[in-house]
Amino acid sequence: MVAVTESRLLVPVDESASLRNTVAHAVEEALDRAGESGSPAAVHFVYPLAERISFRSSSTRAESARSLLDRVASWAEEDANGADVTIETALVATHEYLSTPNDYADVLVRYANEHDLGLAVFDPRYDPIGSTPLLPSLEAEVRRAGLGVEEAPRNAEQSSQPLVRRGTLTQFFALFAASFGFYLLLAGSVAPFELATGAISAGIVAVALWRVSLTSPVAPPDTVKRLVRFCLYVPFLLWEIVKANVEIAYIVLHPDLPIDPEMVEFDAAVWSALPVTTLANSITLTPGTLTVDVERQHLIIHTLTASAREDLFAGTLERAVRFVFYGRAAARIPSPFERREEEES
Amino acid sequence: MTPREIAVVVLIAGGVFFAVVAAVGLIRLPDVYARAHSTSKSETLGAVLTLGAVAASYGIGFNTLKVVLLLLFMFLTNPTAAHAITRAAHELGIEPWTGEEGEDEP
């Protein structure tokens, strides 16, 4: 990686759930690097438009690509907030067939060389070919061509996210199936009448809400894995809850009311809406702690006793939630207490 | 008494105990936040135990499923509601109670 060009970033873009976050990350990264090296910051957002057989004509695809690039540019300017960074967007490869990661890497590397860009920042969900997991091999190819490669952090949800998002068919059917199942559960029979009314109601629900209710694309294998890990989490949580209640019962029934309430704040090391909700709810349910406010992953917590505060900062719950959503590896991130010590030292 | 009846009675006793604890907490604790502790935790456990008793009294069947669903729902919504209320309290600027003498520790 050449130090001089480090602050010049290439960001391939495509419609994706985490795109907003990636743009923010890229701009921030460019400014950081520019500040360190003293060279001007630049971010080029590139949309590789491939010639391909599709229902839509290539001109409508080019149009939607252009509108996406416009959106990205306005986001980037919003993030730059007047800081000195050059933002450019480009539509490349308009008349080429791109079918493998190599083709994409070629296009990106060519663009990078033409514009003297030193580092490629990828959206974690970047997947222009669809269906095949493109990213790892694409990253490897780009790296081989001598560029720096970085992946934007996954999943940090934006608070300004619109209520209605782009929906996929999987989302639609997942919502339909869930509503239908719930209806039949309440009806308690599978008579033709119930099936018909259930299908109609579930259809209405799915049509009205499919772009609102499920916040991220449904990926069945991931969901199943999470469910299994969640089932492991439940007994642990139940045990914590029983402990919490015995403690509260003791405090409340004690004649002196031995409480020492205090508000504490900390940044949780979990990154998207559902895990943060799970963590916040778990905190509320366990010994002497109650989540008062959540802003992204910054939690404000009311603690009833000193021992509750110690338990909270030991980070057992947080670790368990990470295990549920991100698997075993993520459980080893340091606890809030250790993180705080690191900051102070 | 059959084992099932014993289970029902034990669960109900637990549920009633925690509901009473929640009520006592609601009276005795000094501010909104502390009271939310008592309702969100004790009340949730009380509800879960009592609904568990109801489910047990039905035995295995369709109604049990419904009660379990109700139980899960209470389990999810009670802490969320408590959180929403305390959050509102926080944003309205209600100061948490920190002991009679006020700020006497760092």
Next chain:
Amino acid sequence: MIERVLLGAATVFILVSLVGVYRTIVGPTTPDRVIAINFVGSNVVIVIALIAAAIGEPGALDIALVYALLNFLLSISISKFQVERGGVL
């Protein structure tokens, strides 16, 4: 026997709810009242479920389910309304 236990528990829950009513009247702040009402609501759900089991009327469970839903919505919307002054959702 079991019916009587269930009904007895329902009675206790109703008595306990009166504490919630007391807190609702005394306050002193609006969130206090909302918490108290939420507490009463949860108790009502439990009472409905207990009575449904005691008198053998499973249909009442649906009522309990809907009531639990309303109880939750009530707390959430009042909290939202308080903070945003009219801008619910």
